Amino acid sequence: MKKILVISPITTVHFSGMTKEYLEGIRSPGTEVEYVNIKKGPASIETFYDEAYALPEILRIVDEYNTKCDAIMINCFADPAVNAARELADIPVVGPxxxxxxxxxxxxxxxxxxxxxxxxxxxxxxxxxxxxxxxxxxxxxxxxxxxxxxxxxxxxxxxxxxxxxxxxxxxxxxxxxxxxxxxxxxxxxxxxxxxxxxxxxxMAAAFKMAEMMADLRLKHSKIGLYMTPDKGKISGY
Amino acid sequence: MKKILVISPITTVHFSGMTKEYLEGIRSPGTEVEYVNIKKGPASIETFYDEAYALPEILRIVDEYNTKCDAIMINCFADPAVNAARELADIPVVGPxxxxxxxxxxxxxxxxxxxxxxxxxxxxxxxxxxxxxxxxxxxxxxxxxxxxxxxxxxxxxxxxxxxxxxxxxxxxxxxxxxxxxxxxxxxxxxxxxxxxxxxxxxMAAAFKMAEMMADLRLKHSKIGLYMTPDKGKISGY
Amino acid sequence: MKKILVISPITTVHFSGMTKEYLEGIRSPGTEVEYVNIKKGPASIETFYDEAYALPEILRIVDEYNTKCDAIMINCFADPAVNAARELADIPVVGPxxxxxxxxxxxxxxxxxxxxxxxxxxxxxxxxxxxxxxxxxxxxxxxxxxxxxxxxxxxxxxxxxxxxxxxxxxxxxxxxxxxxxxxxxxxxxxxxxxxxxxxxxxMAAAFKMAEMMADLRLKHSKIGLYMTPDKGKISGY
Amino acid sequence: MKKILVISPITTVHFSGMTKEYLEGIRSPGTEVEYVNIKKGPASIETFYDEAYALPEILRIVDEYNTKCDAIMINCFADPAVNAARELADIPVVGPxxxxxxxxxxxxxxxxxxxxxxxxxxxxxxxxxxxxxxxxxxxxxxxxxxxxxxxxxxxxxxxxxxxxxxxxxxxxxxxxxxxxxxxxxxxxxxxxxxxxxxxxxxMAAAFKMAEMMADLRLKHSKIGLYMTPDKGKISGY
Amino acid sequence: MKKILVISPITTVHFSGMTKEYLEGIRSPGTEVEYVNIKKGPASIETFYDEAYALPEILRIVDEYNTKCDAIMINCFADPAVNAARELADIPVVGPxxxxxxxxxxxxxxxxxxxxxxxxxxxxxxxxxxxxxxxxxxxxxxxxxxxxxxxxxxxxxxxxxxxxxxxxxxxxxxxxxxxxxxxxxxxxxxxxxxxxxxxxxxMAAAFKMAEMMADLRLKHSKIGLYMTPDKGKISGY
Amino acid sequence: MKKILVISPITTVHFSGMTKEYLEGIRSPGTEVEYVNIKKGPASIETFYDEAYALPEILRIVDEYNTKCDAIMINCFADPAVNAARELADIPVVGPxxxxxxxxxxxxxxxxxxxxxxxxxxxxxxxxxxxxxxxxxxxxxxxxxxxxxxxxxxxxxxxxxxxxxxxxxxxxxxxxxxxxxxxxxxxxxxxxxxxxxxxxxxMAAAFKMAEMMADLRLKHSKIGLYMTPDKGKISGY
Missing domain, CATH: 3.40.50.12500 (Rossmann fold)
Incomplete structure (x- = not known):
């Protein structure tokens, strides 16, 4: 059994039902899906501006679920926070x-x-x-x-x-x-x-890729582009 | 249930046991693996020359199994015959x-x-x-x-x-x-x-990618680079 | 006379004195410099994670100063929020x-x-x-x-x-x-x-480039990559 | 005097007369042309599949003529077997x-x-x-x-x-x-x-380039991409 | 105060008035502009041929003004002689x-x-x-x-x-x-x-860039692509 | 019979004997070689500056021999004046x-x-x-x-x-x-x-390429990058 966290990086829950149903149809038998929406940030991501306001919440969720699941999929084609999440998480993070x-x-x-x-x-x-x-x-x-x-x-x-x-x-x-x-x-x-x-x-491509990375026990490299961040440096959040 | 054909494009059976055991360890619960070795061609693929002699047999096997399985993995890092097999097959073909x-x-x-x-x-x-x-x-x-x-x-x-x-x-x-x-x-x-x-x-990467393509029911595009071949044009094989 | 806004996208004021003095030494005679630090976010930007937490505050400052100055320089080599700021602002935004x-x-x-x-x-x-x-x-x-x-x-x-x-x-x-x-x-x-x-x-390169863009009255294109955002879509900030 | 081998990598002799006549018109005074058709393989090369079936015969011919001529031109725009032939031959091999x-x-x-x-x-x-x-x-x-x-x-x-x-x-x-x-x-x-x-x-470009390489006594590098193959590794051909 | 030399690399004085007036409108308060036309060469630069005949005169002017100004702008979009001038000059040379x-x-x-x-x-x-x-x-x-x-x-x-x-x-x-x-x-x-x-x-872009380079006291690298030429090697000019 | 013009774009005759002898050894039986040195310009081409002073003379020679030979080779690895010569000449121009x-x-x-x-x-x-x-x-x-x-x-x-x-x-x-x-x-x-x-x-590569282009009656395209220049626009040369 493996658990994939799917983060919806927008505040509207508009797509939630569809997403859950859709992923239910494509998940592998041994996969459990956890679905989380951000609570503050953009209603949708259509500009770099929107994306910017989605990041802190995405990262808060990544931090919360890091040890509770096997891979993370951030459910937006802008791939928001993917690089930062890879720094933070000990598990694979996939962007659509x-x-x-x-x-x-x-x-x-x-x-x-x-x-x-x-x-x-x-x-x-x-x-x-x-x-x-x-x-x-x-x-x-x-x-x-x-x-x-x-x-x-x-x-x-x-x-x-x-x-x-x-x-x-x-x-x-x-x-x-x-x-x-x-x-x-x-x-x-x-x-x-x-x-x-x-x-x-x-969404399907990213979800299945997350499953694959979890299956293959692959994690992102932390010796180059991605470096574990010092969470203590952030204030005001 | 889906069936992945794994073609070993070399005549030695040297790696057969290892390959079967290894893929058994990584296949998804719903995946069946069919394993076929070429019977004529190179003992191993280390040059373009070796690769050339592997192609006809790989393609013969692809043709034979095309309708009997859901995806094909050609088990050599040279990705031998991958392009030709994609032209021939109606199912995904993956190279390592x-x-x-x-x-x-x-x-x-x-x-x-x-x-x-x-x-x-x-x-x-x-x-x-x-x-x-x-x-x-x-x-x-x-x-x-x-x-x-x-x-x-x-x-x-x-x-x-x-x-x-x-x-x-x-x-x-x-x-x-x-x-x-x-x-x-x-x-x-x-x-x-x-x-x-x-x-x-x-081998694991290609095998899981083949599983994923079968799961997602994705096939190669046949409108551009890959065109269904006319098998009748080949003589002497 | 033109006014350049310099945003320091870190919460430490560590470099403030140096920055002001340094820019005083290189500004053109007709240039006034406004210097603003973010109040919440990272102490320094060394990871994508740090950068993510700098963005909302940078954009809040850009929004505040948009009509009060002639160009903006975001004073960090990660060029944080530069794309989003260009969407938001009506004036040039330069990253070091x-x-x-x-x-x-x-x-x-x-x-x-x-x-x-x-x-x-x-x-x-x-x-x-x-x-x-x-x-x-x-x-x-x-x-x-x-x-x-x-x-x-x-x-x-x-x-x-x-x-x-x-x-x-x-x-x-x-x-x-x-x-x-x-x-x-x-x-x-x-x-x-x-x-x-x-x-x-x-810092000098970006500052002078900001001066030049202000002098030449150049602004970023808003017909392609950069699109004016809808600020109303953001909640919780 | 130098001799250029022209290999037609298709089984049809459709173009033979034209090719001989055409090359006769462009060969340099000191050039002799040897023209060989493959006997088994594709009628024409229009797919990677066709190409695959041309390779063994092309390489058999290259092997046969390797010491009997000064350069080889493989007469098809797919440049079939060019890499493998360069591994095998001690003389230049040119693709159109x-x-x-x-x-x-x-x-x-x-x-x-x-x-x-x-x-x-x-x-x-x-x-x-x-x-x-x-x-x-x-x-x-x-x-x-x-x-x-x-x-x-x-x-x-x-x-x-x-x-x-x-x-x-x-x-x-x-x-x-x-x-x-x-x-x-x-x-x-x-x-x-x-x-x-x-x-x-x-065809003319490749033929003249083959003449030039023969004139300049240039051969392909064998220290990197091209490595002399071990013909003994092939069985069944 | 800094002085920018603007070289017009064509023999027609067609654009001189316009250029002077235009640059007067965009120069910074502390910038003086020196404007020189070539006396022999092409009437306009529209081909590589035209450009070739502009080079000796441009370089003669660069040599003459090298120590008398702070940056040079060669006023033609072909960027004629820019590389050679950078070799020759001790000051920045900018092409439009x-x-x-x-x-x-x-x-x-x-x-x-x-x-x-x-x-x-x-x-x-x-x-x-x-x-x-x-x-x-x-x-x-x-x-x-x-x-x-x-x-x-x-x-x-x-x-x-x-x-x-x-x-x-x-x-x-x-x-x-x-x-x-x-x-x-x-x-x-x-x-x-x-x-x-x-x-x-x-023209404005190049002129302001020349000002900026002069302000930042930047010069072209002379350790690689650009090497100080030996003027004594030229005869007949 | 074809005639190749070899232009030495330096004023020293240092390499003349060697060049003639060398090309004599590699020219095809049907090739005549014409060898011309520039009379004014650089002693050798080692900088963009040197190259600039070689161009007018190279082009004068190209113009003189344009109708008297079948291809031109400009004998210097800087490929000086190659683009301009291609505009000017009606025959192939080759750079080493x-x-x-x-x-x-x-x-x-x-x-x-x-x-x-x-x-x-x-x-x-x-x-x-x-x-x-x-x-x-x-x-x-x-x-x-x-x-x-x-x-x-x-x-x-x-x-x-x-x-x-x-x-x-x-x-x-x-x-x-x-x-x-x-x-x-x-x-x-x-x-x-x-x-x-x-x-x-x-030198050999360029010379044989010039022969080949002459043999194949290929000329440079004049519809795009290369445009026939108006020689009347040049004054003072």
Whole structure:
């Protein structure tokens, strides 16, 4: 038995039911899932500004659950606090963007990411560069639907994603589509039916990657980029 | 239940017992493993020449098992026939080099690969460039032990790997060590005990990645790099 | 007349006197400097964890001073909150790492960065990759002196930096040295005397770059990566 | 006098007459050409699968002619068996993709490659990345004519290539066109008449490069990537 | 007080009045500007050929003013003689392309450059690659107006630049526009009014960067790429 | 019959006899060689400054011989005036650095370049980046012998080159050695005897590449980077 902590780094509980149900459907038999929402911070993460306000709470939760579970998944494509959490935790920490892009690398020559608002395209390009895999990404774009409205009209969301995917396949050489928001999980299957390419849904990708790391007993390196922080240096929180 | 086919692309059965036992220890409860050796081809894969002679038989096996299992792992760090098998098969095909490097990307800033003979260093550099992740690799080197002698003296093999790893950590900035041959699986734990960095063992990495792809029902894209081949064009085999 | 806001993103006031005096020495005649310390957060920024806890306060200050000054410099080589501040502010926001590396690009073929603790080397490598200039950086290393001890023994700090610089020049092809912490400003001149290469001190580089952006009336693009945030989405702060 | 071995790595003799005649027209006065077809393997190479089945026979021929000639050209843009042949042979081995791209580097800022089927575009992108020259390639595409039909209607083949070239010049910034299949040699001059850019025909490029290497008495390095194989390790062939 | 030498590397005095007036408007209070035109060489620099004939005179002027000023700006986006001048001079030498691209790096995710004739696009791409920042550039194009005709009809020039900028923003992901010719300075403000992105005017960028380098007393490294030349080796000039 | 023009871009005739004799030994039967020295300019090219003063004369010669020969080789590893000459000439123009690096790409995984003075290392790194093949170069260094002293003591020159090559092979992963000065031609064979890797001599590489381009009737693209210059714009020369 292993336990995966899933942190929702937004204050809205909007996606909670869906997330629990979705992960229930994909967890391995021997996996228990713990699901925690941040209580203060952004309603959704759509800017670096939003992300900044999510970090202290994510890290507080990581610290609380560090010894109580086997791996952590931070459930947002911005991969918020992933680096800091890796410093803090003694267990693997997985972010959906990194996990889904790593998976996409193995599924075709070039992948494209489709996310929410206009700014998500350049942001995801920046992530891909930071992860060192920029030249495997065909493109990254947004469909101009805010995170919290993805669920409002699932058919519309799916339709926009399908149209964007077809355009990226046709004109940018995308061979694999990565959904760029974990809030898109409910429409992943609808999209798959309309596309003849693999579609990577990042919540599932990150969750299964967390399971794998726990299974393989792998932990992040602490000799270089990630260094155990001195929690005593923080005041006012 | 899912079934993973593990193809050993060498004619020696040298590693068969170890491989079966090792994968038995890491397979998920719901996974069945089918293990097949090629009958003609190289005794081990240490050169592009060796690899060339392994390909037809690997592909014959892929073709035979394509509809009988859920994912395929080709058990050699050269990732032999992986591209061709992806064209041929309707199920995911995983290579240990690609899988273990993808996993290493998530464990630290830079990884190094330690493999067998002298030529394996540049070969693995070439793999990393081909996979588009060259700038995440700190270095790749060989320890000058041929594949088929890795088992001869496990303590010596482990000692050489530990020395090489320490050197790569010290002087090349490696934060993660990837073992560059699936024949090194038996010494992985011995190495982990002596190093304070994550050690990725590629047979396990590839096997778990194959399980994950089967779980997520992901298949390779067939609209770009991989195109279903016309088997009728081959004569003489 | 223009006013530059300098935000110290650490709770210790350790460097305040030095910073004010130093910037007084380099500001242009027509520049007024406003200096603000965060009141809650990390004592120093040496990990991603530390950085995370600095962000909300930095952004609160940016929001407060946005309409009262002409440019903002966030005085830490981690460039904390720079992206989020650019989203929020209507004026230029400059980070010392980005500014000093941009300047170093024009001074020689390859630059090296010397910072504080061991983990700062890979961190700065990651910054350089994220800024897209990785192949202009010869190396990045730490001298194993914590930020808050840089001032304890300035001669020792200078000596360590000089030794590190000589090694990077000799063995890594560095032609320009960038100091990787704004707390190193007091020893910059001591180092320059011992080295025959340009030494970029990042506080000065960022401050002058902020002046220049204010002079040229340049602001960050808001049509792509940076998008004006909705402050109303944040709760609990 | 020098002798160049030209290996046709396909079982069809479809192009034999054309190839002999074409090379007769471009060989240097002191060059003798030996032309050999594989007897078992693929009818044409259009997938990695096809390529895999060509390798053993190519290598058998390389082994047979190794001491009887001065350089080897493997006459297919997939550069099949080039790495393995370089391990095996004591003489230079040239592949048309590598040779024509190396030549294209000297003719203009960016080159584009036009090949046969849809999958050839990403495949050639992968080649360019593997050869480390990806950022000099403007694009690579296929014209949807199978290799064995290129000769069926030369005017149609030329027309498709001209249209594709014009599009790549106009919209992708291509300054040089590389034909991506040695079977396109017969239409190279027809294309040149219609385009105002250099057109590199890969059979000629590779053949002349083989002559040059023989003239300069250059051989591949055997201390790194290429290692002399142990032929005794192969069984069943 | 500091003195900046501005070298116009073309024989026409076409832009002299404008340049003096423009720089007068942006110079810092403590800056004196010296303005020198070459007397022999090209009427304008639009090809590598033109540039070649500008170099000896630029270097003669650099040699003459080396000890009489504090920094040098060579006023042409081709950055002609910048490397050679850095070897020769004991003071900073700034080129508009390098300076404006360095500045653009800090203003948004990707920048695009718009210059004069058709060939300027690839030329500027080559500059960006040489400066090691190629992956931050969205595109570079020309508007098909020769340098010496930019002033003929300022409204037309501005209109062409605005159209080109809009296209690059819309279809190439440009977030920042860099004008690719210092002769475009007079229309910079007209363009800014029509675009919602930062517009970097290279003469201003280079001039302010020269001021900054003088202020920071930074000089180019002379231990690597730049080596003090032996003037005695030149004959016939 | 074809005629190759070899331009020596230095005023000393130091290497003339050697060059003629050397090229006589490697020219193809059907090739005639025309050899021209510049009359004004640098005694040798060791800095960007030297190079600048070579350009007008090289271009004058290119213009004079443009219609009288079939290809041009500019005989200096700085590849001086190569871009400008390609704009001017209607025939192929080859530079030794570009030609020898293109050839080295085909001979092994990574090449290293050994040139003359200290600054030649970074300069050649810059060339490799500009040519877009930086990641195929293991290293570039100088042996601290000025160009004009290479001939003084051939044994010493050879010994220094051999030592440098061994070091680069041992510690930098170089598999191919490129000599970084055409003045090293006389010692190429001495070096080859002591090294077990291919040694590319750039004068031979460039000369044979020029022959090949003439044979293949290839010319540089004039639609992008290279544009036919307007000679009338130059005054004072």
């Amino acid at each position: 963007a990194e996990a889904s892009m790593a998976l996409a690398l193995m599924l075709g020559h070039k992948f494209a990411v489709i996310s929410t608002l206009r700014n998500s395209g350049p942001w995801i390009e920046l992530q891909a560069r930071t992860y060192g895999i920029e030249n495997r990404m065909a493109a990254a774009i947004g469909i101009d639907i805010p995170v919290l409205e993805l669920k409002t009209d699932l058919k519309k969301t799916a339709a926009y994603l399908i149209d964007a995917a077809k355009e990226l396949i046709e004109s940018k050489g995308a061979e694999v589509i990565v959904l760029g928001c974990t809030g898109m999980a409910p429409v992943a299957d609808m999209i798959r039916k309309e596309l003849n390419v693999p579609v990577v849904e990042p | 080099a690609e899988a273990s490097m993808a996993l290493a990307l998530m464990l630290g800033h830079k990884f190094a690969v330690i493999s067998t003979l002298r030529n394996s260093g540049p070969w693995i550099e070439l793999q990393a460039r081909t996979y588009g992740i060259e700038n995440r690799m700190a270095a790749a080197i060989g320890i000058d032990i041929p594949v088929l002698e890795l088992k001869t003296d496990l303590k010596k093999t482990a000692a050489y790997l530990i020395d090489a790893a320490k050197e790569l950590i010290e002087s090349k900035g490696a934060e993660v060590i990837v073992l560059g041959c699936t024949g090194m699986a038996p010494v992985a734990d011995m190495i982990r005990k002596e190093l304070n960095v994550p050690v990725v063992e590629p | 790492a980005e500014a000093s590396m941009a300047l170093a690009l024009m001074l020689g073929h390859k630059f090296a960065v010397i910072s504080t603790l061991r983990n700062s080397g890979p961190w700065i490598e990651l910054q350089a990759r994220t800024y897209g200039i990785e192949n202009r950086m010869a190396a990045a290393i730490g001298i194993d002196i914590p930020v808050l001890e840089l001032k304890t023994d300035l001669k020792k700090t200078a000596a360590y930096l000089i030794d590190a610089a000589k090694e990077l020049i000799e063995s890594k092809g560095a032609e320009v040295i960038v100091l990787g912490c704004t707390g190193m400003a007091p020893v910059a001149d001591m180092i320059r005397k011992e080295l025959n290469v340009p030494v970029v001190e990042p | 993709a590598e040779a024509s791209m190396a030549l294209a580097l000297m003719l203009g800022h960016k080159f584009a490659v036009i090949s046969t089927l849809r999958n050839s575009g990403p495949w050639i992108e992968l080649q360019a990345r593997t050869y480390g020259i990806e950022n000099r390639m403007a694009a690579a595409i296929g014209i949807d004519i199978p290799v064995l039909e290129l000769k069926t209607d030369l005017k149609k083949t030329a027309a498709y290539l001209i249209d594709a070239a014009k599009e790549l010049i106009e919209s992708k910034g291509a300054e040089v066109i590389v034909l991506g299949c040695t079977g396109m040699a017969p239409v190279a001059d027809m294309i040149r008449k219609e385009l105002n850019v250099p057109v590199v025909e890969p | 392309a390098e300076a404006s691209m360095a500045l653009a790096l800090m203003l948004g995710h990707k920048f695009a450059v718009i210059s004069t004739l058709r060939n300027s696009g690839p030329w500027i791409e080559l500059q960006a690659r040489t400066y090691g920042i190629e992956n931050r550039m969205a595109a570079a194009i020309g508007i098909d107006i020769p340098v010496l005709e930019l002033k003929t009809d300022l409204k037309k020039t501005a209109a062409y630049l605005i159209d080109a900028a809009k296209e690059l923003i819309e279809s190439k992901g440009a977030e920042v526009i860099v004008l690719g010719c210092t002769g475009m300075a007079p229309v910079a403000d007209m363009i800014r009014k029509e675009l919602n992105v930062p517009v970097v005017e290279p | 650095a570009e030609a020898s690096m293109a050839l080295a790409l085909m001979l092994g995984h990574k090449f290293a370049v050994i040139s003359t003075l200290r600054n030649s290392g970074p300069w050649i790194e810059l060339q490799a980046r500009t040519y877009g093949i930086e990641n195929r170069m293991a290293a570039a260094i100088g042996i601290d012998i000025p160009v004009l002293e290479l001939k003084t003591d051939l044994k010493k020159t050879a010994a220094y080159l051999i030592d440098a090559a061994k070091e680069l092979i041992e510690s930098k992963g170089a598999e191919v050695i490129v000599l970084g000065c055409t003045g090293m031609a006389p010692v190429a064979d001495m070096i080859r005897k002591e090294l077990n890797v291919p040694v590319v001599e750039p």
